[in-house]
Amino acid sequence: MDERKAAILRSVVEEYIETAQPVGSGRVARSSGLAVSPATVRNEMTALEQEGYLHQPHTSAGRIPTDKGYRFFVDGMVGPATLASGQRQLVQRFFASAHGALEEMLQDTSRLLSSLTDYAAVVVGPPHEETGIRSVQLVGLAPRTALIVAVLANGTVEKATVDLADDLGDDLIGAVSVHLSASLVGRTLSDLPSPPSTGDGVLDDVCTAAVAALGKAHDGEPEQVYVGGAANVAAAFDAVDSVRRVLATLEQQYVVVTLLKDVVDRGLSVAIGTEHGLEPLSECSLIVAPYEVEGEQAGTVGVLGPTRMHYPEALAAVALVSRRLGKRLSEG
Amino acid sequence: MDERKAAILRSVVEEYIETAQPVGSGRVARSSGLAVSPATVRNEMTALEQEGYLHQPHTSAGRIPTDKGYRFFVDGMVGPATLASGQRQLVQRFFASAHGALEEMLQDTSRLLSSLTDYAAVVVGPPHEETGIRSVQLVGLAPRTALIVAVLANGTVEKATVDLADDLGDDLIGAVSVHLSASLVGRTLSDLPSPPSTGDGVLDDVCTAAVAALGKAHDGEPEQVYVGGAANVAAAFDAVDSVRRVLATLEQQYVVVTLLKDVVDRGLSVAIGTEHGLEPLSECSLIVAPYEVEGEQAGTVGVLGPTRMHYPEALAAVALVSRRLGKRLSEG
DNA sequence: GTTGGCACTCGTTAGGATCGAGTGCCAACG
DNA sequence: CGTTGGCACTCGATCCTAACGAGTGCCAAC
Numbered sequence: 001m002d003e004r005k006a007a008i009l010r011s012v013v014e015e016y017i018e019t020a021q022p023v024g025s026g027r028v029a030r031s032s033g034l035a036v037s038p039a040t041v042r043n044e045m046t047a048l049e050q051e052g053y054l055h056q057p058h059t060s061a062g063r064i065p066t067d068k069g070y071r072f073f074v075d076g077m078v079g080p081a082t083l084a085s086g087q088r089q090l091v092q093r094f095f096a097s098a099h100g101a102l103e104e105m106l107q108d109t110s111r112l113l114s115s116l117t118d119y120a121a122v123v124v125g126p127p128h129e130e131t132g133i134r135s136v137q138l139v140g141l142a143p144r145t146a147l148i149v150a151v152l153a154n155g156t157v158e159k160a161t162v163d164l165a166d167d168l169g170d171d172l173i174g175a176v177s178v179h180l181s182a183s184l185v186g187r188t189l190s191d192l193p194s195p196p197s198t199g200d201g202v203l204d205d206v207c208t209a210a211v212a213a214l215g216k217a218h219d220g221e222p223e224q225v226y227v228g229g230a231a232n233v234a235a236a237f238d239a240v241d242s243v244r245r246v247l248a249t250l251e252q253q254y255v256v257v258t259l260l261k262d263v264v265d266r267g268l269s270v271a272i273g274t275e276h277g278l279e280p281l282s283e284c285s286l287i288v289a290p291y292e293v294e295g296e297q298a299g300t301v302g303v304l305g306p307t308r309m310h311y312p313e314a315l316a317a318v319a320l321v322s323r324r325l326g327k328r329l330s331e332g
Numbered sequence: 333m334d335e336r337k338a339a340i341l342r343s344v345v346e347e348y349i350e351t352a353q354p355v356g357s358g359r360v361a362r363s364s365g366l367a368v369s370p371a372t373v374r375n376e377m378t379a380l381e382q383e384g385y386l387h388q389p390h391t392s393a394g395r396i397p398t399d400k401g402y403r404f405f406v407d408g409m410v411g412p413a414t415l416a417s418g419q420r421q422l423v424q425r426f427f428a429s430a431h432g433a434l435e436e437m438l439q440d441t442s443r444l445l446s447s448l449t450d451y452a453a454v455v456v457g458p459p460h461e462e463t464g465i466r467s468v469q470l471v472g473l474a475p476r477t478a479l480i481v482a483v484l485a486n487g488t489v490e491k492a493t494v495d496l497a498d499d500l501g502d503d504l505i506g507a508v509s510v511h512l513s514a515s516l517v518g519r520t521l522s523d524l525p526s527p528p529s530t531g532d533g534v535l536d537d538v539c540t541a542a543v544a545a546l547g548k549a550h551d552g553e554p555e556q557v558y559v560g561g562a563a564n565v566a567a568a569f570d571a572v573d574s575v576r577r578v579l580a581t582l583e584q585q586y587v588v589v590t591l592l593k594d595v596v597d598r599g600l601s602v603a604i605g606t607e608h609g610l611e612p613l614s615e616c617s618l619i620v621a622p623y624e625v626e627g628e629q630a631g632t633v634g635v636l637g638p639t640r641m642h643y644p645e646a647l648a649a650v651a652l653v654s655r656r657l658g659k660r661l662s663e664g
Numbered sequence: 665g666t667t668g669g670c671a672c673t674c675g676t677t678a679g680g681a682t683c684g685a686g687t688g689c690c691a692a693c694g
Numbered sequence: 695c696g697t698t699g700g701c702a703c704t705c706g707a708t709c710c711t712a713a714c715g716a717g718t719g720c721c722a723a724c
Contacts (some may be wrong), residue, residue, distance in 0.1 A: 024686050037698050042687070060686050060704040100549065101491060139467040139483045147487055151471045155479055157489050159433060217432065230562060231579035240572050247563035247579075356717050369667050374718070392673040392717050666724080673718075680710085687704075693697085 001051075006076060007032055008044050009053055013065045013073040017308045022062030067273035067307065070285070074270050074311050080319055081312035087116055091320055095328045102126075102155050102329075107226040109301065109325055114229025116317040119236065119305035120250065123325075124260055125224040126298035128158055129190035136184045138177045138210055143167045148210040150184070154293075154329070158189060160217035162210045166202070176206050184211070189218055222257040223299065236306045237283065245280040250304070260300045263288050269315070273307045285309050289318045291326035301325060333383075338408060339364055340376050341385055345397045345405040349640045354394030399605035399639065402617070406602050406643050412651055413644035419448055423652055427660045434458075434487050434661075439558040441633065441657055446561025448649040451568065451637035452582065455657075456592055457556040458630040460490055461522035468516045470509045470542055475499045480542040482516070486625075486661075490521060492549035494542045498534070508538050516543070521550055554589040555631065568638045569615065577612040582636070592632045595620050601647070605639045617641050621650045623658035633657060 011032035015023040025041040032041075045063055048054045053069040056062075065073070083091075094112050098105050106123045113121035135151040144167060150158045168176075183195040192215045195207045233246050249255060259278055263271045263286060271286045281304070288302035301322045303314050343364035347355040357373040364373075377395055380386045385401040388394075397405070415423075426444050430437050438455045445453035467483040476499060482490045500508075515527040524547045527539045565578050581587060591610055595603045595618060603618045613636070620634035633654045635646050 022686090026686075038686090039698050039700090040696085043697085046688080056687090058705065059688090061706075062686065100493065134473065135469065135471040135481075137467065137469055137483075141466065141485065141487055147483060149467075149481065149483055149489060151469075151479060151481055151491075153473065155473055155491075155493060157481060157491055159483075159487070159489055161432065161487060229583070231576050231583055234566065234572055234576035234579055238572050240566055240570050240575060243572060243575060244563050244566035247566055251561070251563055354717090358717075370717090371667050371669095372665085375666085378719080388718090390674065391719090393675075394717065668723085669721090671718100671720090673716105675714105675716095677712100677714075679712085681708105682710100683706105683708075685704105685706095687702100689702090690700090692699085694695105 004034060004036070005044050005048060006072070007034055008041055009048055009065075009069060010073055010076065012045075012054060012063055013069060016065055017310060020308060022057055022064050024062035027062070065308075067275065070272045070307055070311075071275075074272065077312060080316035083116075083313065083316050083320065087317070088320070090116065091324055095324045098328055103224070105328075106224070107228070109321065110226040110228030112228075113301060113303060113317060113321050114232055116321070117303050117305070117310075117314050118229075118232055119303045119309060119314065120230050120233050121228045122256060122260060122300075122302045122304060123226045123228070124257055124300040125226070126154060126293060126329075127223050128152060128156060128218055130188055131156070133184050133187055133189070136177070136180045138162070138173050138180060138206075140168070140170065140173050146173060146210070148180070148214050150189070150214060158214065158218060160213040162206070162213045164206065164209070168206065172203065172206075176203060176210065179203065180207055180210060189215070222254050225253050225256050227256070233304075242283055246284060246304070249278065249280045259286070260288055260302055264290050264300055269318075270311065283307060285311075287311070287314050287318045289322035291322040291329070293326055293329045298326065298329065333404075336366060336368070337376050337380060338404070339366055340373055341380055341397075341401060342405055342408065344377075344386060344395055345401060348397055349642060352640060354389055354396050356394035359394070397640075399607065402604045402639055402643075403607070406604065409644060409647075412648035415448075415645065415648050415652065419649070420652070422448065423656055427656045430660060435556070437660075438556075439560070441653065442558040442560030444560075445633060445635060445649060445653050446564055448653070449635050449637070449642075449646050450561075450564055451635045451641060451646065452562050452565050453560045454588060454592060454632075454634045454636060455558045455560070456589055456632040457558070458486060458625060459555050460484060460488060460550055462520055463488070465516050465519055465521070468509070468512045470494070470505050470512060470538075472500070472502065472505050478505060478542070480512070480546050482521070482546060490546065490550060492542075492545040494538070494545045496538065496541070500538065504535065504538075508535060508542065511535065512539055512542060521547065554586050557585050557588050559588070565636075574615055578616060578636070581610065581612045591618070592620055592634055596622050596632055601650075602643065615639060617643075619643070619646050619650045621654035623654040623661070625658055625661045630658065630661065
């Protein structure tokens with residue numbers, strides 16, 4: 001692919017992202033900056049179509065980029081755009097004043113990202129399984145029900161209800177608490193030991209049940225995902241049915257988490273159209289970036305928009321937010 | 333309003349809900365079961381229009397119910413429909429097998445309700461402020477940061493980060509925990525006492541800070557709200573802009589909570605169109621029902637659909653789900 | 665009070681003409 | 695040989711008109 005063809009392709013993509021209208025040779029000749037006639041552009045465009053970068057809705061219409069065309073555009077980008085200073089300030093201020101619980105911060109981050117890009121935004125939280133347990137406690141709720149509560153190092157709380165065979169007194173529950181605390185603190189949810197025997201059968205049984213409940217509650221559960229700006233999906237498409245499909249997919253937390261993980265694992269930061277293989281989202285592109293907490297990859301932030309999204313700006317926003325989020329979470 | 337006019341109005345509403353097309357006199361004459369001619373129906377319909385129950389999009393089109401027309405229809409309903417046995421079973425099974433944390437159960441309930449009705453569903457959780465505290469604990473997270481964790485009687489966990497002036501040792505944190513526990517257990521979040529002095533200045537300071545943090549974190553915060561089936565909004569309207577407006581409103585948790593509270597407080601179970609005063613939702617109707625846990629009104633479930641929603645079925649679903657949810661939560 | 669008849673309204677649909685953006689092809693040009 | 699202007703052609707979009715028909719309001723008759 002020679003430089004001129006690339007320039008033409010870029011021009012088509014840019015125009016189409018801006019106008020959502022098929023782009024004709026005349027428009028490209030004017031806007032691409034190339035000093036060539038529309039006829040020359042036409043010749044190149046037929047070639048680009050044959051190579052699969054462009055698509056013609058019908059004879060005598062302009063061209064529309066294919067997924068492959070967007071891919072070339074994205075790969076050939078000089079890099080993410082620089083965000084407007086107002087937007088950078090917004091991010092700055094958000095993370096400067098971000099406070100309180102991890103959960104709220106992640107939810108607010110997804111809202112921030114969606115308001116930066118005008119697309120739907122997704123934030124996947126850090127895996128609970130790998131975070132150190134700071135405290136464990138058993139709390140009696142009802143005569144035969146207790147709650148095992150584990151506080152993790154990142155400030156999140158995991159809990160599970162434990163059904164008890166007998167009605168235990170507060171003293172016994174307290175004893176169990178102490179024993180559990182001694183054996184579980186410092187471990188992780190994915191690495192729960194069976195607590196050493198105390199010699200007391202009842203006490204041991206409760207301990208085992210509690211640990212089992214805690215382990216089971218978060219076994220195979222995906223990480224928490226926070227979706228922000230879902231309403232932007234409605235603005236991005238004008239077919240109400242496309243909107244429905246995308247929203248229905250976004251509601252399935254498990255699917256979303258898997259999707260983001262998958263894309264990140266494949267080392268991509270942009271998945272265009274069908275590249276991620278999720279059929280209901282074939283009209284969408286997804287931009288993702290992992291964020292790191294204390295050097296460890298902790299979670300993912302992402303943006304979901306139409307394939308004709310503003311890639312440079314969205315990439316910049318996602319990159320900035322993921323970096324700042326990681327930094328913010330690292331300082332504790 | 334005589335009986336025949338009421339029957340005609342009912343017929344118009346039912347037809348319009350079914351077809352989404354303006355309803356003409358001929359159709360009503362056929363479907364209403366009244367033995368009258370279209371001409372008679374026409375006479376009545378002009379009267380109904382002058383009284384504000386019906387609206388004509390343009391001369392020589394059929395009639396569409398106004399909000400007032402829907403209101404009359406709903407008020408005159410013999411009662412909620414009986415749900416299909418398949419749906420009743422679904423609810424049955426859901427609550428029989430519902431398990432685990434309150435939060436997940438409420439989220440799943442909203443999904444259940446949305447799948448029953450094909451509208452968006454909303455569930456507002458019980459207020460945390462009024463639930464008894466079962467356990468309080470201070471956990472050190474970082475050198476100068478701790479987390480105060482309160483377990484409530486309904487199995488939910490409240491927490492707040494506490495910034496410490498000094499780096500406290502585990503022993504001191506433990507002491508604070510014990511002291512906090514002694515003074516806070518049994519109280520509620522809305523009724524936090526200032527812990528009695530221990531004679532130790534540092535210890536007292538930390539206690540006060542922790543209690544303040546806990547109180548502040550949930551002061552004026554609305555109850556948690558769970559939205560399910562938001563994608564159904566896209567199916568209910570065919571103007572993509574209406575969809576956007578409604579979704580954008582649903583994303584504002586505070587607005588949604590206030591809306592539901594407001595409607596319930598006014599003793600309504602149905603708010604039609606502009607009745608709730610929330611402009612972006614003027615094309616929607618809202619069906620709500622409070623649910624009671626142990627005799628106390630605890631929260632609200634609701635359904636948001638287009639004004640031309642299937643009121644009898646939706647009412648039945650909301651009523652059933654709220655009743656069963658309350659029952660399920662009461663048994664602990 | 666009810667009804668059939670009737671003229672009228674007005675959105676919807678269908679057909680046809682026109683427009684114009686855009687194309688492919690080709691011959692000419694540097 | 696790549697580039698370009700010219701040109702005929704395509705085909706969706708736009709506009710117009712006509713015909714249709716569902717529905718209305720009104721009125722006279724029952």
